[in-house]
Amino acid sequence: MTPDIEKIYTWEIDALSLFTRYLVFAGLSYFIFYKWKAGAFQKLKIQKELPPKKTISNELVYSFSTILIHCAASWMAFYCWQHGYTKIYLYIDEYGWVYFVFSVLLMVLVHDAYFYWTHRLMHRPEIFKMVHETHHQSTNPTPWAAFSFHPIEALISTGVIPVFIFIFPVHPVAIFSFITWMTLINVMGHLGYETFPMSFRKSSLGKWHNTSTNHNYHHRNSQYNFGLYFTFWDKLMNTYKPTTD
Numbered sequence: 001m002t003p004d005i006e007k008i009y010t011w012e013i014d015a016l017s018l019f020t021r022y023l024v025f026a027g028l029s030y031f032i033f034y035k036w037k038a039g040a041f042q043k044l045k046i047q048k049e050l051p052p053k054k055t056i057s058n059e060l061v062y063s064f065s066t067i068l069i070h071c072a073a074s075w076m077a078f079y080c081w082q083h084g085y086t087k088i089y090l091y092i093d094e095y096g097w098v099y100f101v102f103s104v105l106l107m108v109l110v111h112d113a114y115f116y117w118t119h120r121l122m123h124r125p126e127i128f129k130m131v132h133e134t135h136h137q138s139t140n141p142t143p144w145a146a147f148s149f150h151p152i153e154a155l156i157s158t159g160v161i162p163v164f165i166f167i168f169p170v171h172p173v174a175i176f177s178f179i180t181w182m183t184l185i186n187v188m189g190h191l192g193y194e195t196f197p198m199s200f201r202k203s204s205l206g207k208w209h210n211t212s213t214n215h216n217y218h219h220r221n222s223q224y225n226f227g228l229y230f231t232f233w234d235k236l237m238n239t240y241k242p243t244t245d
Contacts, residue, residue: 051141087165
């Protein structure tokens, strides 16, 4: 990295990237699967009917609200970094490329556990009605539902970032890579179409990877399939419902 990284690594650019990722991933997915190639991909549609326009409007409103809250959390993270409270480092040579790749994988694994357990918590009856029901209004979700959260859930969802930046060294590009992957997986989980072939879903690797069908089932039956990236927490805690039958 060059010394100019501090000019690139700013809160304003980070906030812009949050909106850009959502609009690009969700927007392109929606355009391709629901508009441009809707007929060609109809056989991949998990629920054959289309969601009402009101549902899509709610998904957009709540997702933009969530991203605004994530922007506020980003500002706090930058404030802490600028005052030396975090373990964010700017030069990859400090820890090397092997650690850089490891840190991205570690963030994915930590977030998978964080997501599963906070998700299970939000399904407790006293919390679900007040917080998580907003997300489950999308019983037939579209890509726009990726961040369709109640403000409290939006705060919970961004709570994993402090775990990273305060506990172990992490590079800004590693954080960017992790959030980009998280956004992509989140959008694909709410796509409403299954893009993984059955051969992969029934393979040794595919059985541990979450799919759009798995998460779509969760939106219809909220007692199963709480995971984000993988299925091993669901399988370990007996909350997994196979969707390859």
